[in-house]
Amino acid sequence: MTNPSAASETPSKTLYDKLWQAHVVAEMGDGAALLYIDRHLVHEVTSPQAFDGLRLNGRKPWRLAANLAVADHNVPTTDRSQGIADPISRTQVDALDSNCDEFGITEFRMSDLRQGIVHVIGPEQGATLPGMTVVCGDSHTSTHGAFGALAFGIGTSEVEHALATQTLVQKKSRSMRVTVHGKVAPGITAKDIVLAIIGRIGTAGGNGSTIEFAGEAIAALSMEGRMTVCNMAIEAGARAGIIAVDQTTIDYVKGRPFAPKGENWDKAVAWWNTLHSDAGAKFDSEVLIEAADIKPQVTWGTSPEMVVPVDGRVPDPAKEADATRRQGMERALHYMGLAANTPINEIRIDKVFIGSCTNSRIEDLRAAAKVVGGKRIASNVKLAMVVPGSGLVKQQAEKEGLDRVFLDAGFEWREPGCSMCLGMNADRLSPGERCASTSNRNFEGRQGQGGRTHLVSPAMAAAAAIAGHFVDIRG
Amino acid sequence: MQAFTQVTGLTLPLDRANVDTDAIIPKQYLKSIKRSGFGPFLFDDWRYLDAGDLDIDPATRRPNPEFVLNQPRYKGASVLLARENFGCGSSREHAVWALSDYGFRTVIAPSFADIFFNNSFKTGFLPIVLKDEEIDALFVEAQAEGYRLTVDLPEQTVRTPGGKSFRFDIDPFRKDCLVRGLDEIGLTLQRSEAIRAYEARRKQEAPWLFA
Numbered sequence: 014m015t016n017p018s019a020a021s022e023t024p025s026k027t028l029y030d031k032l033w034q035a036h037v038v039a040e041m042g043d044g045a046a047l048l049y050i051d052r053h054l055v056h057e058v059t060s061p062q063a064f065d066g067l068r069l070n071g072r073k074p075w076r077l078a079a080n081l082a083v084a085d086h087n088v089p090t091t092d093r094s095q096g097i098a099d100p101i102s103r104t105q106v107d108a109l110d111s112n113c114d115e116f117g118i119t120e121f122r123m124s125d126l127r128q129g130i131v132h133v134i135g136p137e138q139g140a141t142l143p144g145m146t147v148v149c150g151d152s153h154t155s156t157h158g159a160f161g162a163l164a165f166g167i168g169t170s171e172v173e174h175a176l177a178t179q180t181l182v183q184k185k186s187r188s189m190r191v192t193v194h195g196k197v198a199p200g201i202t203a204k205d206i207v208l209a210i211i212g213r214i215g216t217a218g219g220n221g222s223t224i225e226f227a228g229e230a231i232a233a234l235s236m237e238g239r240m241t242v243c244n245m246a247i248e249a250g251a252r253a254g255i256i257a258v259d260q261t262t263i264d265y266v267k268g269r270p271f272a273p274k275g276e277n278w279d280k281a282v283a284w285w286n287t288l289h290s291d292a293g294a295k296f297d298s299e300v301l302i303e304a305a306d307i308k309p310q311v312t313w314g315t316s317p318e319m320v321v322p323v324d325g326r327v328p329d330p331a332k333e334a335d336a337t338r339r340q341g342m343e344r345a346l347h348y349m350g351l352a353a354n355t356p357i358n359e360i361r362i363d364k365v366f367i368g369s370c371t372n373s374r375i376e377d378l379r380a381a382a383k384v385v386g387g388k389r390i391a392s393n394v395k396l397a398m399v400v401p402g403s404g405l406v407k408q409q410a411e412k413e414g415l416d417r418v419f420l421d422a423g424f425e426w427r428e429p430g431c432s433m434c435l436g437m438n439a440d441r442l443s444p445g446e447r448c449a450s451t452s453n454r455n456f457e458g459r460q461g462q463g464g465r466t467h468l469v470s471p472a473m474a475a476a477a478a479i480a481g482h483f484v485d486i487r488g
Numbered sequence: 489m490q491a492f493t494q495v496t497g498l499t500l501p502l503d504r505a506n507v508d509t510d511a512i513i514p515k516q517y518l519k520s521i522k523r524s525g526f527g528p529f530l531f532d533d534w535r536y537l538d539a540g541d542l543d544i545d546p547a548t549r550r551p552n553p554e555f556v557l558n559q560p561r562y563k564g565a566s567v568l569l570a571r572e573n574f575g576c577g578s579s580r581e582h583a584v585w586a587l588s589d590y591g592f593r594t595v596i597a598p599s600f601a602d603i604f605f606n607n608s609f610k611t612g613f614l615p616i617v618l619k620d621e622e623i624d625a626l627f628v629e630a631q632a633e634g635y636r637l638t639v640d641l642p643e644q645t646v647r648t649p650g651g652k653s654f655r656f657d658i659d660p661f662r663k664d665c666l667v668r669g670l671d672e673i674g675l676t677l678q679r680s681e682a683i684r685a686y687e688a689r690r691k692q693e694a695p696w697l698f699a
């Protein structure tokens with residue numbers, strides 16, 4: 014590209030460039046464009062005000078079939094035959110039901126076997142496909158980038174905009190590539206990989222960027238693992254994370270209810286096979302991580318970047334030179350009730366949560382069950398719960414007998430939903446309780462006011478449940 | 489949408505980095521199906537000593553006197569001064585609604601999380617990025633009682649009472665929408681033909697997307 018006369022040749026493109034260009038309806042100047050939205054996923058928390066906006070302005074959804082709705086944040090994970098006990102939660106779920114009825118949007122209701130966390134059901138149904146633009150009023154929409162889709166979270170005003178126009182005004186972001194080079198050691202999961210990445214680049218490291226995850230260790234992941242990685246791109250500040258399409262992607266999509274069939278399938282696969290960054294494509298920034306260096310990760314603080322390997326210790330703020338950071342660390346330690354330099358494997362826990370859009374897919378449950386198999390949860394663990402990501406995941410797990418493994422060990426086996434990932438339903442931590450959680454955010458109060466969250470992989474959460482404190486699953 | 493031109497207001501310094509949306513408005517309030525009424529719950533966990541919920545009258549709760557928002561000298565503040573990565577975490581636009589409903593019109597910080605930044609413009613709320621050293625200087629100055637900054641969007645400046653002026657960048661389209669209080673959906677629908685033309689073309693290339 015040094016020869017200016019060669020500028021008219023097709024330059025090497027990143028995957029992000031390709032996805033962006035395929036969806037531009039109109040250029041709006043200054044790097045902004047009106048982007049077409051192929052798939053819009055809707056849940057009950059961020060949509061009621063958007064539907065109200067449509068009604069107020071006499072507008073209708075632009076293309077009904079592009080939308081798919083499900084209630085997940087507020088739904089109970091215990092017996093549902095009596096409906097939702099909390100009247101405020103019930104109002105919100107009822108509002109979604111009636112809005113979907115009124116506007117004609119397909120919704121998986123609470124009693125539907127296909128109901129589950131919005132970021133689990135989209136891929137499970139084939140409603141998320143490679144090459145799509147996927148949006149949802151939820152920051153973890155980045156999950157769907159695992160399919161080589163451009164997927165990002167939006168606020169309620171943009172939910173309304175997507176409903177009304179099937180487009181969004183977006184500014185092209187910078188591009189970042191995180192390459193995880195080589196193979197991970199046995200026992201290291203997608204969750205450890207992404208926590209290690211966040212530990213390296215920080216929670217603001219990806220701000221203003223779309224992160225492409227690449228390298229041998231990423232390519233070796235299953236689709237479940239890739240979803241875990243892209244899910245937490247937002248925790249690194251990136252609105253979107255993407256991974257190139259390969260045979261693993263295509264095999265996963267094939268035969269799913271919303272996936273293309275027959276002639277359309279062949280046509281789709283031909284395009285999907287082009288969805289990777291070209292050799293020589295330029296990124297605005299590059300990060301290289303050695304897979305072999307990654308150990309099982311445990312967060313110790315109130316931001317996902319506050320993370321250390323399980324054989325490490327809680328860091329000491331006194332050793333931090335930057336004043337704002339030091340204060341942040343001190344505040345986090347105070348909130349978490351931890352002393353600096355405490356070995357991670359001496360931290361005792363009160364509760365265990367296996368679930369959330371990060372780690373509630375069948376592979377996650379299998380990994381946890383494998384660790385649990387035949388053992389009992391420790392006496393100091395007051396509650397250990399497994400919340401499958403969808404009704405179909407739950408059904409599959411039961412077919413494999415995983416529910417028995419968990420129940421026999423003293424875990425609770427629940428109905429699908431967001432649950433204690435954010436505690437909008439009845440599942441939450443009490444003040445001071447410490448939880449090993451497979452979710453994605455350890456912010457103050459995230460799992461309940463005063464609750465203390467440590468983010469880990471499903472296998473690490475299961476091992477902590479058995480031991481009563483964090484343990485190195487490699488040991 | 490409420491237009492934004494010039495705001496002069498009492499400035500509240502919130503000296504914490506990575507203020508996340510769970511801190512700005514905790515989840516229990518997201519169960520509301522309205523767009524207004526979030527102001528009393530802004531920074532809820534920091535602001536009150538006891539737990540709250542949608543059906544608990546905030547007037548009956550115990551405010552935390554230590555928290556900056558509860559200090560009498562900052563009553564009526566409309567300009568928020570913050571540290572890096574403000575608004576990280578979830579996509580909840582309720583965070584912006586809570587800040588607006590409380591009375592803030594603008595937040596000035598060295599950096600923002602992307603979704604929060606985007607959401608702000610949709611509600612007539614202006615997020616301003618200034619340089620680290622400018623923010624540091626403002627935090628020092630804002631210790632003065634009754635400190636008021638002036639934010640001038642047409643001019644793209646933040647002016648201090650002492651006459652210093654800091655320039656900020658803003659995307660021209662967003663600026664125009666804010667200054668004129670335009671409805672973005674209405675604007676986009678003026679391009680309906682372009683959207684239809686795109687769909688027609690795309691149906692040929694990728695028919696499975698429209699099956």
Ligand code: SF4
Binds near residue numbers: 430453
């Ligand atoms: S599981 Fe947690 S992070 Fe995922 S969508 Fe639900 S609340 Fe959000």
